[in-house]
Amino acid sequence: MPAYEAVIGLEVHAELETASKMFCACAVVDSTSAEPNTVTCPVCLGMPGALPVVNQRAVEMGLRVGLALNCAIPPFSQFARKSYFYPDLPKGYQISQYEYPLAINGWLEIDLPDGMTKRVRIRRAHLEEDTGKLTHTDGHSLVDLNRAGVPLLEIVSEADLRSAEEAEIYARKLVAILRYLGVNSGDMSKGVLRIEPNISVRPVGSSEFRTRTEIKNLNSIRSLARASAYEIERQIALWEAGGQVQQATLGWDEARQVTVVQRVKESADDYRYFPEPDLPVLEIGPAWVEDVRMGLPELPDARRDRFMGQFGLSRYDAAVLVAEQAVAAYFEAAVTAGGDPKGVANYLTGEVFRLMNSEGRDRQDIGAIRLTPPALAALVTLVRQGTITHGVARQLVETLYAAGGDPAALVAAHGLAQVSDADVLGEAVARTLDAHPGEVARYLAGEEKLLKFLMGLVMRELRGQADAQVVARLLAAQLAQRRG
Amino acid sequence: MLTDLTLSEAQAALRAGTITAVALTQAHLERIRALEPDLHAYLTVTEDLALQAAEEADRRRANGDDSPLLGIPLAIKDVLMTRGVPTTAGSRILEGFLPPYTATAVQRLLDAGAVMLGKTNTDEFAMGSSTENSGYGPTRNPWDVACVPGGSSGGSAAAVAARLALGALGTDTGGSVRQPASFCGVCALKPSYGRVSRYGVIAFASSLDQVGVFGRSAADLAALLGVIAGHDPRDGTSMTLPVPDYAAALTGDIRGLRVGVPREYFVEGVQPAVEKTVRAAIDQLAALGAEVRPISLPHTEYALPIYYLIAPSEASANLARFDGVRYGLRDAQGALWPTYKATRGKGFGPEVKRRIMLGTYALSAGYYDAYYLKAQKVRTLIRQDFDRAFAEVDLIAAPTTPATAFRIGEKADDPLAMYLSDTLTLSASLAGIVGASVPCGFDENGLPIGLQIIGPAFDEPTVLRAADAYQRVTSWHSRRPPL
Numbered sequence: 001m002p003a004y005e006a007v008i009g010l011e012v013h014a015e016l017e018t019a020s021k022m023f024c025a026c027a028v029v030d031s032t033s034a035e036p037n038t039v040t041c042p043v044c045l046g047m048p049g050a051l052p053v054v055n056q057r058a059v060e061m062g063l064r065v066g067l068a069l070n071c072a073i074p075p076f077s078q079f080a081r082k083s084y085f086y087p088d089l090p091k092g093y094q095i096s097q098y099e100y101p102l103a104i105n106g107w108l109e110i111d112l113p114d115g116m117t118k119r120v121r122i123r124r125a126h127l128e129e130d131t132g133k134l135t136h137t138d139g140h141s142l143v144d145l146n147r148a149g150v151p152l153l154e155i156v157s158e159a160d161l162r163s164a165e166e167a168e169i170y171a172r173k174l175v176a177i178l179r180y181l182g183v184n185s186g187d188m189s190k191g192v193l194r195i196e197p198n199i200s201v202r203p204v205g206s207s208e209f210r211t212r213t214e215i216k217n218l219n220s221i222r223s224l225a226r227a228s229a230y231e232i233e234r235q236i237a238l239w240e241a242g243g244q245v246q247q248a249t250l251g252w253d254e255a256r257q258v259t260v261v262q263r264v265k266e267s268a269d270d271y272r273y274f275p276e277p278d279l280p281v282l283e284i285g286p287a288w289v290e291d292v293r294m295g296l297p298e299l300p301d302a303r304r305d306r307f308m309g310q311f312g313l314s315r316y317d318a319a320v321l322v323a324e325q326a327v328a329a330y331f332e333a334a335v336t337a338g339g340d341p342k343g344v345a346n347y348l349t350g351e352v353f354r355l356m357n358s359e360g361r362d363r364q365d366i367g368a369i370r371l372t373p374p375a376l377a378a379l380v381t382l383v384r385q386g387t388i389t390h391g392v393a394r395q396l397v398e399t400l401y402a403a404g405g406d407p408a409a410l411v412a413a414h415g416l417a418q419v420s421d422a423d424v425l426g427e428a429v430a431r432t433l434d435a436h437p438g439e440v441a442r443y444l445a446g447e448e449k450l451l452k453f454l455m456g457l458v459m460r461e462l463r464g465q466a467d468a469q470v471v472a473r474l475l476a477a478q479l480a481q482r483r484g
Numbered sequence: 485m486l487t488d489l490t491l492s493e494a495q496a497a498l499r500a501g502t503i504t505a506v507a508l509t510q511a512h513l514e515r516i517r518a519l520e521p522d523l524h525a526y527l528t529v530t531e532d533l534a535l536q537a538a539e540e541a542d543r544r545r546a547n548g549d550d551s552p553l554l555g556i557p558l559a560i561k562d563v564l565m566t567r568g569v570p571t572t573a574g575s576r577i578l579e580g581f582l583p584p585y586t587a588t589a590v591q592r593l594l595d596a597g598a599v600m601l602g603k604t605n606t607d608e609f610a611m612g613s614s615t616e617n618s619g620y621g622p623t624r625n626p627w628d629v630a631c632v633p634g635g636s637s638g639g640s641a642a643a644v645a646a647r648l649a650l651g652a653l654g655t656d657t658g659g660s661v662r663q664p665a666s667f668c669g670v671c672a673l674k675p676s677y678g679r680v681s682r683y684g685v686i687a688f689a690s691s692l693d694q695v696g697v698f699g700r701s702a703a704d705l706a707a708l709l710g711v712i713a714g715h716d717p718r719d720g721t722s723m724t725l726p727v728p729d730y731a732a733a734l735t736g737d738i739r740g741l742r743v744g745v746p747r748e749y750f751v752e753g754v755q756p757a758v759e760k761t762v763r764a765a766i767d768q769l770a771a772l773g774a775e776v777r778p779i780s781l782p783h784t785e786y787a788l789p790i791y792y793l794i795a796p797s798e799a800s801a802n803l804a805r806f807d808g809v810r811y812g813l814r815d816a817q818g819a820l821w822p823t824y825k826a827t828r829g830k831g832f833g834p835e836v837k838r839r840i841m842l843g844t845y846a847l848s849a850g851y852y853d854a855y856y857l858k859a860q861k862v863r864t865l866i867r868q869d870f871d872r873a874f875a876e877v878d879l880i881a882a883p884t885t886p887a888t889a890f891r892i893g894e895k896a897d898d899p900l901a902m903y904l905s906d907t908l909t910l911s912a913s914l915a916g917i918v919g920a921s922v923p924c925g926f927d928e929n930g931l932p933i934g935l936q937i938i939g940p941a942f943d944e945p946t947v948l949r950a951a952d953a954y955q956r957v958t959s960w961h962s963r964r965p966p967l
Contacts, residue, residue, distance in 0.1 A: 046805040048573070049587060049684040053720045079802050083847075085824055092804020141820075143809065272847035274856060277497050277690035277798055279720050289728045 002203040004239075006232045008167050009123075009159035012174060013152050014184045015130065015192040016061045022151035023052030023095065031133060032190050037145035044149035046090030051278050054079075058151035059102070059282065061183040062127050063292045065153055066103025066300055068177050069122045072222045076283045077102045079127075084269075087143050088132040096154075101126035102282075107482060108157075108177075109301060110169045111319055118126040120170050121158040128152050148193075150449070153183070158193070159198070159209070164228035167197055171221050172323065176300050179364070180325050186364070195224050195305045200245065201235045211245045215252055215259060227252040228359040231259050247478035303328055311341035320349050324363040330373055340378030340384055347376060351397040371397065379407040391464035392416045418467050422474065428466070429474045432458045433482065443484050486511035487647035488964065491556060491704035496652055497557045498545065505555025509538035509599050512557045516601065516648050519967060524623050525633075525643040527562050528570050529602035537599040539886055544597065552711055559649035561640050562603040563610050564590050564695070565684040566898060573686040574606040576619040577806045577831025587684020588719070589653060589695045589712040596711045601649050604639030608833045609803065610688040612636050613663060613905045616896055617835045624892070626965035627931055631889040634664030634905075637696070639667040645965055646696045651708050652698040657688050658791050659884075661696030661908025662921040666884035666934025671921045671961060672698045672949065673705045676941040677906045678723040679914030680709075682718030687802040689795035690721075692913050701961055702922065702952035706730035709944060720876070725942060727921055733945035734952040739773030741950060743876035748784035749908055751809045752884040758933050761925035765954065767934040768915070769881060772953055779877060781869040783862065788903060788909040790859040790866075793846050797856050799836075800843030806831060837897065867915045874940045879950055884921040884934035908936065917941045922951045923960040933953030934959075952959075 018028055024043035043051040068071055080098035106122035132148040134141050155174065161167045175193065178184040183190055200212035215231060218224045235245050250259040298306070300322045307318035307328075322328045327348070334344045352371065356363060379396055382388045388396070388411055396407055396416070411417055419425060432454065433440050443450040458471050486508050489497065497503045513531055520526060535555065541555035562567060563573045565583040572578040586594070594600065615623040615638030623638045625631040626646040633642040637654030639887055641664035644652050655662040656674035665672030673696055680695040686694060697708040710731065715724045744956035745766060768777045807826030808814035815826035817879035832840070846855035873880060885905055895902045916941055924935035935954070939947035955961050 045567075047584065048571070048578070048581075048686040048805070049563075049583075049682075050585075051683050051719050051721075052720060083801050083804060085804065087807075087809050087820065089809065090805060091801075092807060093801050105658060260772060270849045272801070272844065272849075272852075274797060274801070274847050274852070277721075280686075305634070 008161035021149035031147040071103035071104040071106030096128035097126035168225040333373035337374040337377035343380035505538040505541035551597035559652040567834035588681035608634035610636040659906040667889040669932030683718040744779035749882035757927040765924035793859040796839040796843030880938040884936040888931035
């Protein structure tokens with residue numbers, strides 16, 4: 001069997017977090033919790049005679065994303081009507097952009113697991129309005145139009161991704177950028193972001209494009225990764241068995257973890273696009289573009305590079321820290337409070353992330369944990385000064401994470417300071433060896449791996465507060481004596 | 485008779501206190517009761533609301549209010565949304581529909597003190613030239629009830645002609661205020677595209693639709709336009725240009741005004757009586773000091789075919805919202821697609837279906853470039869015709885329609901013959917410029933003939949000035965139909 005590679009392009013639909021909808025004054029609300037059909041007006045209900053008016057703020061957010069993705073911003077763009085009948089589409093057409101999108105020809109650089117970087121080309125980003133939401137109950141379909149007209153930015157990549165993993169990395173990076181830009185929370189459980197990969201496979205080394213399938217409406221990055229991996233395997237198996245991939249729109253069955261055919265495409269859909277006559281052409285002058293560009297925040301890549309240069313962090317550590325804006329901010333706050341950057345990075349990406357993971361806390365919510373950046377900084381300083389050991393520090397992170405507090409005060413109150421007095425440590429070593437004559441004998445008989453075990457016993461005896469280097473020296477000396 | 489006053493005369497009388505709004509409104513309601521069985525100009529008469537509004541107007545006037553249209557009874561074409569008052573666009577698909585909001589143009593009239601008498605008949609979704617396409621039966625021409633009043637704003641034109649309202653709002657997409665004004669012997673003006681808000685106008689063809697005004701004199705048109713014109717933040721295509729004082733433009737002086745007469749508007753198919761009468765009207769303008777000269781608008785012949793690509797294309801999308809899901813007719817069939825088909829199949833009339841099919845076809849993949857896109861390119865050529873013409877002349881004068889009102893049923897089975905009755909009004913709509921029609925005589929059967937006056941975009945003042953100057957020395961606009 002030849003080796004295959006995937007050819008994947010991603011369409012990401014991101015809701016823009018404006019105060020009001022794309023074409024009317026209705027508020028944008030959490031459509032998973034708001035009472036159905038309470039945030040509507042004649043415009044988003046598609047009442048006769050109602051007209052759309054462009055939300056300038058949504059355009060500006062779209063421009064932010066376009067510029068952050070290194071896109072060109074054409075001097076004008078145009079809305080178009082995309083016609084089809086469905087009950088979640090009140091006007092019978094969606095106002096979108098077709099021939100003249102807001103942003104074109106950009107790119108996003110991703111870090112691959114093998115340490116290489118890859119530039120994924122962005123074909124276009126265009127503005128459109130979201131549809132309503134349908135709920136199907138027995139024999140009925142309920143229509144909620146709260147979401148109808150919420151601004152969406154559709155970000156379309158070229159088919160530059162070659163594996164499910166690359167697709168996942170690209171999506172994570174894109175979501176991070178959207179969060180940095182303050183245009184989308186990235187909270188996929190609320191439906192503010194939907195991902196649609198189109199996937200085909202081909203033998204490695206080939207440049208052909210085989211028939212592709214499209215998976216609709218994936219609502220988490222995990223689903224994207226799993227659905228893509230599944231679909232890639234399915235297509236490879238089909239080709240290998242001498243079969244054909246059929247062009248189709250697929251769904252992802254979360255429960256069974258399989259892709260399922262929703263609709264087979266025999267011919268291209270005809271949406272009868274034409275320029276939206278209710279809206280003038282959107283002119284975007286160079287001054288506006290420059291204004292938006294000046295207002296862009298420091299983006300993940302720039303921040304990563306700065307962390308590497310300014311703090312001497314590895315590319316990997318820096319990338320992990322900047323992936324979430326809140327984490328990067330936490331890190332910088334701890335460093336500003338006097339913490340050694342590498343030490344802070346280690347405890348943050350090690351102990352703190354582990355604790356957050358174990359309670360299922362999202363990294364973007366790091367600002368809410370009880371261990372404050374100054375406390376972490378103080379802790380790192382205590383370790384660096386030799387006042388406490390790494391072992392004690394790890395325990396303290398747990399304590400502070402659970403209850404907050406001041407590390408120095410805790411060390412004083414509980415006598416956690418490191419012990420390096422050779423007499424005290426020598427006594428503890430002797431006590432331990434006396435208590436375990438069997439292990440000592442086996443060690444002396446050549447079973448050298450027991451040294452680590454004995455070392456651990458001594459450290460435990462000293463509640464982790466011992467200077468490990470001194471203990472190791474004393475242990476070696478006393479064992480040598482007993483050999484004699 | 486109170487109903488014989490022009491709008492401008494009624495304004496003066498109300499101000500002077502010689503009449504009351506209630507008396508004026510009652511006089512109109514009585515005449516509506518008497519003549520509606522013959523004419524069917526209205527789809528809904530809002531008698532109670534009208535009397536309440538008239539009483540309110542009299543109270544306000546007693547308190548010193550002098551809003552421009554205070555106490556003036558008007559009719560509103562049924563394609564304009566009116567909150568809580570049935571609005572059907574002449575379609576069965578909206579039978580009984582009560583809008584949740586009021587169109588901007590109507591709201592501006594009401595805010596200026598106007599009294600709404602009711603909603604007037606129209607071809608379904610403004611698609612037609614005779615009101616015969618109304619889902620509720622045709623309106624009859626007050627000059628000859630065997631004839632059509634024109635369309636699509638035939639109800640408004642007939643109401644103003646028959647003294648069933650002092651003035652009216654219509655909409656004009658390809659001639660829908662000018663053509664019925666011509667057929668009914670009243671005045672109408674289609675403003676420049678973007679001059680009046682389209683918010684609340686049930687859309688036919690969005691790039692062409694414009695609210696127009698009807699009256700019995702150019703001064704009436706100026707009074708109404710002054711109230712409804714101006715930018716509306718709810719309509720992205722409405723212009724922010726300031727609204728001039730239209731009444732002040734009516735100086736009576738058109739000396740030196742350059743008036744172009746396009747040879748393409750006097751071709752085969754124009755009735756001899758129409759040509760003779762319109763030429764006489766143009767001679768009258770010359771007698772008033774205008775410099776009349778021949779001009780050419782070479783792409784005129786393409787206006788009809790491209791209009792019938794662009795307008796139906798836009799309509800095919802605009803009418804998609806009538807799906808039986810949220811409002812209007814719903815013929816539930818258990819499943820979604822059968823419900824769509826039954827609802828739209830039953831709710832729309834044959835002309836509307838014809839245009840939806842035309843437009844859907846023209847926008848389809850593979851045909852878009854050959855039809856819709858090509859039509860838009862020709863539309864640019866038509867605009868350029870006018871740009872070139874207006875470099876040489878201030879206004880253009882021509883017939884409004886090639887022929888006078890035809891008989892009910894005469895063209896009902898021949899859509900193309902019906903389309904041809906708009907052939908002289910389409911170009912100005914496609915170019916988005918000003919077009920007015922004023923009465924200028926009668927044919928051998930006593931049916932009115934209209935003079936069309938076309939002006940550059942946003943030059944409504946000059947168009948109104950010429951129409952007013954003409955009316956100061958003629959009396960065609962004061963003739964009343966023999967009812």
